[in-house]
Amino acid sequence: MNLNILKLDPTTKGMLIGGLAGSITFHAERYLSRTQPAYPAELNQKLEPHLPRNGELVTSVAPPAAMWVLARRSPKLTNIRNGSFFYSIPHLIQRVAVNAAYAEGVAARPAARIVAPATMSKYISNNSTPRVAATSGLSKYVLTA
Amino acid sequence: MFTSPEKNMLVGAFVTAGVDAGFEAYFEYMRGIGTPMPPQFPYGSIHDALPPYDDLIANAGIPLLLYLLGKGLKKPRLVEMAKGGAIYGVSELLGETMERVAVIATPASTARYVMRS
Numbered sequence: 165m166n167l168n169i170l171k172l173d174p175t176t177k178g179m180l181i182g183g184l185a186g187s188i189t190f191h192a193e194r195y196l197s198r199t200q201p202a203y204p205a206e207l208n209q210k211l212e213p214h215l216p217r218n219g220e221l222v223t224s225v226a227p228p229a230a231m232w233v234l235a236r237r238s239p240k241l242t243n244i245r246n247g248s249f250f251y252s253i254p255h256l257i258q259r260v261a262v263n264a265a266y267a268e269g270v271a272a273r274p275a276a277r278i279v280a281p282a283t284m285s286k287y288i289s290n291n292s293t294p295r296v297a298a299t300s301g302l303s304k305y306v307l308t309a
Numbered sequence: 310m311f312t313s314p315e316k317n318m319l320v321g322a323f324v325t326a327g328v329d330a331g332f333e334a335y336f337e338y339m340r341g342i343g344t345p346m347p348p349q350f351p352y353g354s355i356h357d358a359l360p361p362y363d364d365l366i367a368n369a370g371i372p373l374l375l376y377l378l379g380k381g382l383k384k385p386r387l388v389e390m391a392k393g394g395a396i397y398g399v400s401e402l403l404g405e406t407m408e409r410v411a412v413i414a415t416p417a418s419t420a421r422y423v424m425r426s
Contacts, residue, residue: 176392179318183396187404195408199415246315250393251400254326258333265334269341
């Protein structure tokens with residue numbers, strides 16, 4: 165019985181296996197980090213806010229690196245190595261871009277500020293003293309920076 | 310290291326990952342600012358166990374688009390790029406689905422985070 169319903173040639177099949185191996189490694193690590201309380205803290209940390217977690221970095225780099233070493237010994241694994249590269253390297257760049265976007269978003273987050281009063285209070289003597297603004301809450305006046 | 314068709318496949322994988330990154334980066338940027346995107350198109354999903362629409366568009370739609378363009382314009386290079394994009398996309402969608410199913414199947418008492426869409 166032929167189970168090759170997609171009619172993949174051996175080259176493409178090998179590449180798909182390599183890509184799947186990289187993906188399963190990455191997502192298994194992410195699943196463990198999200199669900200296991202005893203997951204190593206080092207793998208959950210980031211070297212830099214713009215980079216993915218250490219665990220994500222390791223599981224993105226390890227499969228293609230391992231396949232590269234293995235393929236040098238056994239040329240039969242070349243297609244699997246290529247598939248691993250086709251998934252892991254673009255995906256690593258994708259993860260860096262996504263984490264960088266989040267870090268930039270956090271940096272651009274507007275600080276919670278109180279709006280400066282529309283009219284100056286006659287009690288303000290100079291800029292070094294706190295200014296007050298009328299509010300509609302419980303407090304009549306709010307300190308401003 | 311790579312032959313010419315393999316280089317085209319790598320380009321296709323990068324194109325697919327680039328579109329995926331665009332969707333994800335916008336989602337994460339908005340989350341970072343403090344105004345997360347609502348769980349609706351393209352960031353919603355049919356079912357919690359399935360990847361959201363943005364992943365489907367990027368990882369399945371882009372390789373399909375490249376393939377149709379390659380066949381329509383009779384450009385074998387685009388078909389090779391579609392193949393590379395499909396290897397990236399299929400792997401990503403299957404991995405994401407497996408992770409989501411595993412998170413749903415995990416008892417809530419051991420889960421530290423809830424899966425976001």
